[in-house]
Amino acid sequence: MNLNPIKGVKKTMISMVFFCGTSLLYSQGFLHRDGTKIVDGSGKNMLLRGLGIGGLMVQEGYMLKTSDFAGPQHQIKQKISVLIGSKNTKLFYDTYKKNGFTKRDVDSLAAWGFNSIRLPMHYNLYTLPLELEPEKGKDTWLEEGFEITDSILSWCAANKMYLILDLHAAPGGQGKDAAISDYNASQPSLWENQENQDKMIAFWNKIAARYQDNPWIGGYDIINEPNWNFSSTNSNGCDETKNGPLRSLQIAITEAIRKVDAHHLIIIEGNCWGNNYNGIFPLWDDNMALSFHKYWNTNDKGSIQQMLTYRDTYNVPIWLGESGENSNVWFTDAIKLVETNNIGWAFWPMKKIENIAGITSVNEPKGYNDLLDYWKGKAVLPSVTEANETLQQIATAYKIENVTIHYDVLDAMFRQVQSQETKPYTIHNLSSVIFASEYDMGQIGKAYFDKDAANYQVSTGIDVAWNSGNAMRNDGVDIAPCKDDISNGYQVVDIQDGEWLQYTIVISKTVRGTLYIRYSSDASNGKIYVADSNGTKIAPAISLPSTGGKTNWKTLKLANTTFSKGKTSFRVFIEKGGFQLNYLEFKKSKSKK
Numbered sequence: 001m002n003l004n005p006i007k008g009v010k011k012t013m014i015s016m017v018f019f020c021g022t023s024l025l026y027s028q029g030f031l032h033r034d035g036t037k038i039v040d041g042s043g044k045n046m047l048l049r050g051l052g053i054g055g056l057m058v059q060e061g062y063m064l065k066t067s068d069f070a071g072p073q074h075q076i077k078q079k080i081s082v083l084i085g086s087k088n089t090k091l092f093y094d095t096y097k098k099n100g101f102t103k104r105d106v107d108s109l110a111a112w113g114f115n116s117i118r119l120p121m122h123y124n125l126y127t128l129p130l131e132l133e134p135e136k137g138k139d140t141w142l143e144e145g146f147e148i149t150d151s152i153l154s155w156c157a158a159n160k161m162y163l164i165l166d167l168h169a170a171p172g173g174q175g176k177d178a179a180i181s182d183y184n185a186s187q188p189s190l191w192e193n194q195e196n197q198d199k200m201i202a203f204w205n206k207i208a209a210r211y212q213d214n215p216w217i218g219g220y221d222i223i224n225e226p227n228w229n230f231s232s233t234n235s236n237g238c239d240e241t242k243n244g245p246l247r248s249l250q251i252a253i254t255e256a257i258r259k260v261d262a263h264h265l266i267i268i269e270g271n272c273w274g275n276n277y278n279g280i281f282p283l284w285d286d287n288m289a290l291s292f293h294k295y296w297n298t299n300d301k302g303s304i305q306q307m308l309t310y311r312d313t314y315n316v317p318i319w320l321g322e323s324g325e326n327s328n329v330w331f332t333d334a335i336k337l338v339e340t341n342n343i344g345w346a347f348w349p350m351k352k353i354e355n356i357a358g359i360t361s362v363n364e365p366k367g368y369n370d371l372l373d374y375w376k377g378k379a380v381l382p383s384v385t386e387a388n389e390t391l392q393q394i395a396t397a398y399k400i401e402n403v404t405i406h407y408d409v410l411d412a413m414f415r416q417v418q419s420q421e422t423k424p425y426t427i428h429n430l431s432s433v434i435f436a437s438e439y440d441m442g443q444i445g446k447a448y449f450d451k452d453a454a455n456y457q458v459s460t461g462i463d464v465a466w467n468s469g470n471a472m473r474n475d476g477v478d479i480a481p482c483k484d485d486i487s488n489g490y491q492v493v494d495i496q497d498g499e500w501l502q503y504t505i506v507i508s509k510t511v512r513g514t515l516y517i518r519y520s521s522d523a524s525n526g527k528i529y530v531a532d533s534n535g536t537k538i539a540p541a542i543s544l545p546s547t548g549g550k551t552n553w554k555t556l557k558l559a560n561t562t563f564s565k566g567k568t569s570f571r572v573f574i575e576k577g578g579f580q581l582n583y584l585e586f587k588k589s590k591s592k593k
Helices: 009-020 073-084 086-100 103-112 143-158 194-211 244-258 301-314 328-340 368-375 384-397 407-413
Strands: 032-034 037-039 049-052 116-122 162-169 217-221 266-269 288-294 318-324 344-348 479-481 490-492 500-507 511-521 526-532 542-544 549-563 566-576 580-588
Touching (some): 162 194, 318 328, 328 344, 526 549
Parallel strands (some): 049 116, 116 162, 266 288, 318 344
Antiparallel strands (some): 479 490, 500 566
């Protein structure tokens, strides 16, 4: 392993002192550091609200449901190539990249409230891997990666959004967590080969030369989530105390950028998936920011205190460069926490197959599960034609017009951060059934209450499935597919004592009638009642006898009640859980003659 610091570090730091004295005298429009803040060209504080778009250039197995047999992209690609051949594999990836992120995606993100995009880049779309270079020591440059970047940048500029360039997969791979950086353990890593480091330095010089004058480039996130043990026992570098090679490489990259680009913000990351900054200080450039990544921990000030201390100690901005993969409760709390402390953010990712914990979900096409089962050794070999058709369907499913948009997630990331008001998930009236899964949108304790609402496993050591059915919505409420005769496709399951759901209805005139519940149960101890939005009972609780099984549905009278004209909310309270809930139905009382 080559752990020697890159030559020229001392010279680099001296030159930076001279260079950075003038680096902030650039044109209006560029994001840059102003003390502990990131500001725009006019000096206005810029709170970045962004999204990391995920697997466009770097496929990770968990996004495609291939983690059981192929995590890094090179393994996924190899599986596909063996099955359908190299020509068809190229066609698949061409279609996948064409559909994976388009102008319509950027326009949608802007309309939803995002002001920035973090683009995870794979170096091999910009330059050849070392083993494929025709001439040792020379870099061959590829236009594909630059053309994709140019297109996304133009769409961002049209929407007045910043594009942050993130090297997600560095030459050789920068971490033992292989799927993140497409690390191949059979090849020398970034840290084991000086030529890979040189290629990475040249890559950033090339990027900076191309985009040096574009103010809609928000910054250069020069290395994503390094996780490598240089001298420690933890394989992901979490107990490293010096991180010398990481510091040296980032200094050399900074020097290469500053040779051609005086304008753009340079964003650095620590070891241990971006968070271990031991040995990284002191900083070496006047226009820098520190990135940190936050997953599955508590959302109190203590969870970010170390980064706040770095910000104050070294007079440098900090940025939550990656976060997500949790519940709406967690999203709202995390964003509220960082924004309160003037920290911008970029959540992750844009698109995954059958995903509730993101702003969109790619709908799994028919036949894809059969393909996965084959790769797992559970199904017969499909024909080339069948496999190719299925993969092309996957590539088409990635179009923004074909994905499912999770408006509940967007609501949690934006509106709920600012407001405790609830909002109807859909417009309910009393002339049709009210599906249980279509409860109001809003914060926990305002629109619903559920006992398992987020995953804090990094802090607690307990991995919690906040939605045990993993379907439809991303709150703590447990939702699963439903096959009752009348259904929106979903049911509320794993219902526990003390939980509740709120529904808002709009009616044209005051009506009196009976509210019915459609439920199933293999037990006989369920108990439920209806209350107004303040929790005051409208009618006494009733018991729910067993229906003879979880798939045996019955309808039971819940309450006689009156609903007043206008917009009103009511809550369904669970005194005793242990049943499944499909829908509520209101039937008017017959008029007396």
